[in-house]
Amino acid sequence: xxxxxxxGKVTKFIGLGFLSTIKDLFTGNIDKEDFKTLLxxxxxxxxxxxxxxxxxxxxxxxxxxxxxxxxxxxxxTDQGQAAADAMEACIASGDVSCKPNTLPSxxxxxxxxKSLLRDHNIxxxxxxxxKEKTAALNEKRVADGLDEITxxxxxxxVDQIFRSLKTxxxxxxxxxxxxxxxxxxxxxxxxxxxxxxxxxxxFKPVSPVVWYLxxxxxxxxxxxxxxxxxxxxISFISVGLCSMWATLVNxxxxxxxxxxxxxxxxxxxxxxxxxxIFKVVLxxxxxxxxxxxxxxxxxxxxxxxxxxxxxxxxxxxxxxxxEFQNGANDSNAKIIVAMFVIGIIGFLLDRLMLTIxxxxxxxxxxxx
Amino acid sequence: xxxxxxxxxxxxxxxxxxxxxxxSNINLSIEEGEFVAIxxxxxxxxxxxxxxxxxxxxxxxxxxxxxxxxxxxxxxxxGVIFQNYSLLPWLTVxxxxxxxxxxxxxxxSKKELQEIVADYVExxxxxxxxxxxxxxxxxxxxxxxxxxxxxxxxxxxxIMDEPLGALDALTRGNLQDEILNxxxxxxxxxxxxxxxxxxxxxxxxxxxxxxxGPNATLGPEFKxxxxxxxxxxxxxxNANFKKTRNAIIEYLMDIGEERKSxxxxxxxxxxxxxxxxxxxxxYKIL
Numbered sequence: 001x002x003x004x005x006x007x008g009k010v011t012k013f014i015g016l017g018f019l020s021t022i023k024d025l026f027t028g029n030i031d032k033e034d035f036k037t038l039l040x041x042x043x044x045x046x047x048x049x050x051x052x053x054x055x056x057x058x059x060x061x062x063x064x065x066x067x068x069x070x071x072x073x074x075x076x077t078d079q080g081q082a083a084a085d086a087m088e089a090c091i092a093s094g095d096v097s098c099k100p101n102t103l104p105s106x107x108x109x110x111x112x113x114k115s116l117l118r119d120h121n122i123x124x125x126x127x128x129x130x131k132e133k134t135a136a137l138n139e140k141r142v143a144d145g146l147d148e149i150t151x152x153x154x155x156x157x158v159d160q161i162f163r164s165l166k167t168x169x170x171x172x173x174x175x176x177x178x179x180x181x182x183x184x185x186x187x188x189x190x191x192x193x194x195x196x197x198x199x200x201x202x203f204k205p206v207s208p209v210v211w212y213l214x215x216x217x218x219x220x221x222x223x224x225x226x227x228x229x230x231x232x233x234i235s236f237i238s239v240g241l242c243s244m245w246a247t248l249v250n251x252x253x254x255x256x257x258x259x260x261x262x263x264x265x266x267x268x269x270x271x272x273x274x275x276x277i278f279k280v281v282l283x284x285x286x287x288x289x290x291x292x293x294x295x296x297x298x299x300x301x302x303x304x305x306x307x308x309x310x311x312x313x314x315x316x317x318x319x320x321x322x323e324f325q326n327g328a329n330d331s332n333a334k335i336i337v338a339m340f341v342i343g344i345i346g347f348l349l350d351r352l353m354l355t356i357x358x359x360x361x362x363x364x365x366x367x368x
Numbered sequence: 369x370x371x372x373x374x375x376x377x378x379x380x381x382x383x384x385x386x387x388x389x390x391x392s393n394i395n396l397s398i399e400e401g402e403f404v405a406i407x408x409x410x411x412x413x414x415x416x417x418x419x420x421x422x423x424x425x426x427x428x429x430x431x432x433x434x435x436x437x438x439x440x441x442x443x444x445x446x447g448v449i450f451q452n453y454s455l456l457p458w459l460t461v462x463x464x465x466x467x468x469x470x471x472x473x474x475x476x477s478k479k480e481l482q483e484i485v486a487d488y489v490e491x492x493x494x495x496x497x498x499x500x501x502x503x504x505x506x507x508x509x510x511x512x513x514x515x516x517x518x519x520x521x522x523x524x525x526x527i528m529d530e531p532l533g534a535l536d537a538l539t540r541g542n543l544q545d546e547i548l549n550x551x552x553x554x555x556x557x558x559x560x561x562x563x564x565x566x567x568x569x570x571x572x573x574x575x576x577x578x579x580x581g582p583n584a585t586l587g588p589e590f591k592x593x594x595x596x597x598x599x600x601x602x603x604x605x606n607a608n609f610k611k612t613r614n615a616i617i618e619y620l621m622d623i624g625e626e627r628k629s630x631x632x633x634x635x636x637x638x639x640x641x642x643x644x645x646x647x648x649x650x651y652k653i654l
Contacts (some may be wrong), residue, residue, distance in 0.1 A: 261454040267424055267441075268448045269471045269521075279467060283458040361458075 053106050060105040067100030096329045104333035109340075112333035120156035126268065127151050139237040155314055161341060164308065164315035168300050168349075171239030173294050181291065183251025184277070187285070193252065204245040208303035212238040212310045231313035238307045241302035251291025254285025283361075290357040297353055299348045315340055370397035371434075371557055372525065373423065377430035379416055391415050392583040394430070396576065398557060405560040405568035406586070407616065408578030409624070414561045415451065417578070418529040421559065422448045434525075441585045447523030449531045452512045455517075456503040462498040465489060465517045472521035488520040489513075492546065508539035512546070519550060525557040533563065541600065544571055552596070565616050569609060570598055575616060579623050587623070590616055 061152050062345065066093050090098040104112070130151050138148045186192050215238045221327035223230045266276045308317025321337050323331040377394040380387050390413045398404050408414050419425045420432055423442040431577045432439040434446065442448075447621050455464050473481065492512035502510050511531060516525060528547075532540045548571055551558050562568050568575045569592055577587040594608055603609050 261450065262456060263454060264424055264450065265454045265456065268422060269468050270442055270444060271467075271471060275471075279459075280456065283456070286458075 023131040037314065042233070057106050060103045060108075063102040064100050064105070067102045071098065071100060082119050099329050101327075101332065104330075104336055108330070108333045109336045112330050113337045115330065116157040116334065116337060120158045123153065123159070126153060129320045157319065157338075161345070163313075164304055164317070165345070167236045167239060167313065167315055168297075168304050169306065170232075170236035171243065171300050171304075172297055174237060174240030175244035175247060176293065178240070179247035179292070179296070180251050183248045183289070183292075184255050186248075187252040187255025188277070188281070193256075198367060200248060204249075206242075207307045208242045210237065211242045211303075212307050214238075215241065231311045235304075235307045235311040235313040235315075238311070238338070239300050239304055242303045242307070243296045244294035246299060247289070247292035250288045250295075251285065254288030255281055255293075257288075258284045262287065286361040287357070290353070290361060293352065294353040296358065297349050298346060301342070301349060305342065371400040371402075371435060372396075372398040372559070373433040374421070375431050375433070377420060377427045377432065379413075379420060380428045381427070389583050391420075391427075391585070393585050396586060398559060400557055401555050402574065403551060403558045403560070403572045404452070405562055405572035405575045406578050407562055407565055407568045407575055407620070408584070409580045409620070410563055412576060412580035413584035413652060414563075415529055417584075418448070418527055418559075418561055422446050422527050428508050444521050445524045447518035447521050447526050449470055449511075449514050449518045449526065449528045451530045453507075453514045455510055455513055457502050460499050460501055461489060461494055461505070461513050462504070464513060465520050468517045469520050484520055488516040491519070491550065492516045506539075508535050508543065511535060511543060515543070515547065515550075520542070521552075525559065526551070528558070528560045530561055530563065532567065540567070547571070548597075556592075565620070567615060569594075569613055569616075570600060570603065575612075577616060577623075587619060 038233050071091065072084050075087040087098060091100065130153075134149050141148060182196075186196050212234070215234050219230055219234045219237065222235070262284055263282050266280045270278065304315070305317035305320060307313075308315040309321040312318060316338055320335055323334045323338070374394050374396040377391055378389065379391040380389045380390055394417065396404075406414065406417065409458060416425070420427055423432075423439045425445070426440075426619065434443075456467070462485055465488060466481060469481050469484050473484070476484075486495070486498075489495055492510055492515055494516065497509060499504060502513065505513070511534075515531070527599070531547075532543055535543065544567060547558075560568065560571060565575075573592060575590045575592060577590075579585050579587050590612055592612060594603070594606060
């Protein structure tokens with residue numbers, strides 16, 4: 001029987017069940033129990049967000065004052081009363097030259113967010129104009145067998161988000177392609193397991209920075225003849241190698257711990273080994289494999305920043321590093337914006353994986 | 369020569385000091401077309417016995433002969449219905465049966481295979497549920513799928529390991545009739561392992577009690593001389609039924625008692641006296 005898709009089912013499926021409760025609130029279709037759930041699932045998180053912003057605001061203010069007091073005090077001891085007064089007036093006026101450099105307040109971060117978006121719109125418009133301008137020329141160049149002229153301007157913040165996502169997905173795909181098949185082989189064969197065990201134990205805890213250096217050493221030599229920029233290759237390989245361990249271990253465990261009943265079925269039906277792996281072993285270990293993949297994706301997103309920063313590969317990591325080096329008056333606020341964007345995207349990626357997992361795997365509690 | 373023969377089977381698990389003998393000196397022979405039930409307490413080694421016959425495990429000593437040939441590994445000639453259904457939860461009813469049929473008849477075309485699947489699913493009256501997954505089915509329906517899966521492979525012998533153990537009495541009765549029906553129609557050899565004496569008497573030609581393990585061994589057999597088809601309600605008034613039932617229960621109760629009295633043995637406590645902590649610590653401190 002085909003079941004109709006309702007908002008409630010869809011939101012529950014993707015793990016955002018409270019959205020349907022909000023809808024119920026507006027349609028008046030709500031009773032006391034639901035209201036309690038609503039309170040717990042929406043009002044409480046909202047209140048805690050407000051509390052967080054409040055604490056942040058006060059903390060930032062306290063730090064700002066401490067920094068300002070220190071500056072005035074310093075001017076007083078170094079240059080005397082007049083300089084201290086001038087400094088106080090300067091700070092009060094909010095001038096850039098004497099602004100205390102500390103944790104930005106929520107409103108500053110919000111302003112930076114808006115300015116980054118504005119910046120993105122300007123760059124996007126610039127890019128579109130460039131494309132229009134060079135369209136005819138490019139056509140001619142392609143006809144003549146020459147390379148197209150591409151936009152080489154500064155990437156906007158949004159461009160950098162997409163670059164980072166691209167790196168993460170390339171790395172994730174690499175991890176998937178290495179870890180899942182390897183995990184299956186290791187799980188199936190005790191010999192391979194003892195062959196690879198030391199390898200996994202040693203390389204699992206290696207830090208992202210070291211992975212980057214390792215990959216850099218190898219890729220640099222391999223691509224020595226190429227003029228292409230290898231930073232993307234290096235960073236996505238590092239991300240993949242760094243994050244694949246959870247999937248490897250989980251896959252091996254899932255494959256080696258298939259329910260004995262299913263193995264007996266496979267034996268009684270006399271399934272061939274190919275059939276046995278694809279019809280019995282893999283479906284049964286899917287929940288564990290997905291748990292591993294979920295961890296892998298979140299680790300990939302987490303180490304990405306460090307690796308982009310080292311590899312000088314464009315993306316959010318590089319953005320953070322450049323803003324830190326830049327030291328402009330809104331740099332700190334921009335770093336915080338990047339932090340939130342990274343966090344929110346990480347959360348969305350996790351939801352995405354959960355949705356795919358719910359979709360492809362059976363419920364383990366209902367097995368047999 | 370019997371159809372299935374078990375000669376002096378011993379099965380032990382573990383080695384050395386931890387070695388535990390589960391089955392000892394099992395002798396059994398089943399003729400073609402016969403319906404034999406083995407009745408025993410839970411934990412008496414019934415599943416071990418079944419797995420020996422279907423080839424999932426090998427005996428430590430002795431031999432299992434199927435049609436005169438020693439059993440090595442599983443075979444499509446011996447269909448198994450497991451105690452806990454063992455359906456693959458990620459496949460639908462139809463797919464579960466199809467997987468078995470495809471393995472049993474690799475040469476048949478997809479269409480022929482699907483016809484066989486449809487036939488057997490129909491036989492256990494699950495056609496409306498053919499596209500459902502096991503978790504959407506009740507326990508009785510799941511067991512019927514398991515029955516269909518085992519029978520669709522057209523085995524020469526059906527081995528049933530407490531197939532109805534987890535079902536309620538009504539569903540149980542219905543399924544018993546269904547299994548008997550299929551057995552009668554296709555005249556296959558059947559071996560039923562159960563813990564329910566009534567079920568054994570209702571279904572089988574012969575009942576053999578399994579004395580509880582460790583060292584489980586088969587008891588004397590009881591022939592059931594009641595004409596088929598048997599009627600469950602009439603059975604209760606059948607003198608023959610009552611006599612056989614009482615005899616088997618008496619036998620099982622007796623070995624139950626025996627087992628109890630065996631296990632009461634005197635435990636000699638070691639001669640211990642408490643340690644003198646005060647003096648021990650005194651010396652240490654000093």
